[in-house]
Amino acid sequence: MLVYHLPGTFETREDHLDLLWEAGATGLEERAGLIRAYFDEETELPPLIRDGEWRLEADQDWLAEFKANLRPVQAGRVTIVPPWLRAEIPAGQVGLVIEPGMAFGTGHHATTRMAVEALSDLNLDGQTILDVGTGSGVLAIAGALLGAEYALGVDIDPITIPIAEENARDNAVPEGRTAFMVGTLGDDLPGDVVADGVFDVLVANLYAELHDLLAGAYVGHLRPGGPLILTGILTTKLPLVQDALDREGFTDVQVRTDGEWALVTARAGE
Known part of the structure; x- marks a missing residue:
């Protein structure tokens, strides 16, 4: 699973999320001050969101995990x-x-x-x-x-x-x-x-x-x-x-x- 980790702040959050969706993210998650964007393949990203890093992680049902953690x-x-x-x-x-x-x-x-x-x-x-x-x-x-x-x-x-x-x-x-x-x-x-x-x-x-x-x-x-x-x-x-x-x-x-x-x-x- 290819995941792009991007530091986020409240002020930039909405712009970052919108740009990641537009870049082809298949899912987004916010965790511990990071935006985690899931992609099928590494993609060229706009300048505003290029300060993150790509990571290859073990496959998981991220949506199921997201739901399970909500209280x-x-x-x-x-x-x-x-x-x-x-x-x-x-x-x-x-x-x-x-x-x-x-x-x-x-x-x-x-x-x-x-x-x-x-x-x-x-x-x-x-x-x-x-x-x-x-x-x-x-x-x-x-x-x-x-x-x-x-x-x-x-x-x-x-x-x-x-x-x-x-x-x-x-x-x-x-x-x-x-x-x-x-x-x-x-x-x-x-x-x-x-x-x-x-x-x-x-x-x-x-x-x-x-x-x-x-x-x-x-x-x-x-x-x-x-x-x-x-x-x-x-x-x-x-x-x-x-x-x-x-x-x-x-x-x-x-x-x-x-x-x-x-x-x-x-x-x-x-």
Whole structure:
């Protein structure tokens, strides 16, 4: 079995995964900070991903191994599981079922888990949520399952939208409680439920530089006093995000960390 080992970071992860698929990878796996790409033969790779190495490994059913290693993830009141582990959702927990995709969030990464935990800490009954950079839709869906009236997920990648919609259906989210669209915070957001584009809660799993860039837009889409949940932040980049929130008048800024990753919560200024 021919495997290409490529170091990855959160910021470059999506680009690396997309390029490896385009280069002909038959499967992708993330393990211990490495992206493992499976190929039938050694292939010329684009410059951006040439800093890895080819290894010949014993044949194995990598998909079966990947599935076997997945365990339920408890994030506050929510337990995130793949479809084949539905029976392992503990009594009293909100079950969130996500089909593991090699290029989209499953809830097993610390950044996603911390964001779901932060949502779980809130009383979301009747609230509206904006999920920026929604990917698989896991955060918007978690919010809806936790009681939100409406959760809108936006992402610049059109490939993510049907996957997020399918995940919402798989979790039996009632019609109209979630919606997903291609776009950015500079676009007009649908006004059927949130007519003014201002939400009760805003969550974004991006990275520090984007949080810095979007901090002003967060203000414009979050009601005064509303909770802001930001993740995807390397601890080394925390000051960049904290300075941006201070600049835009956010209050009650708090930080949680898990290894090299940080989650920042705050509230929009009154």
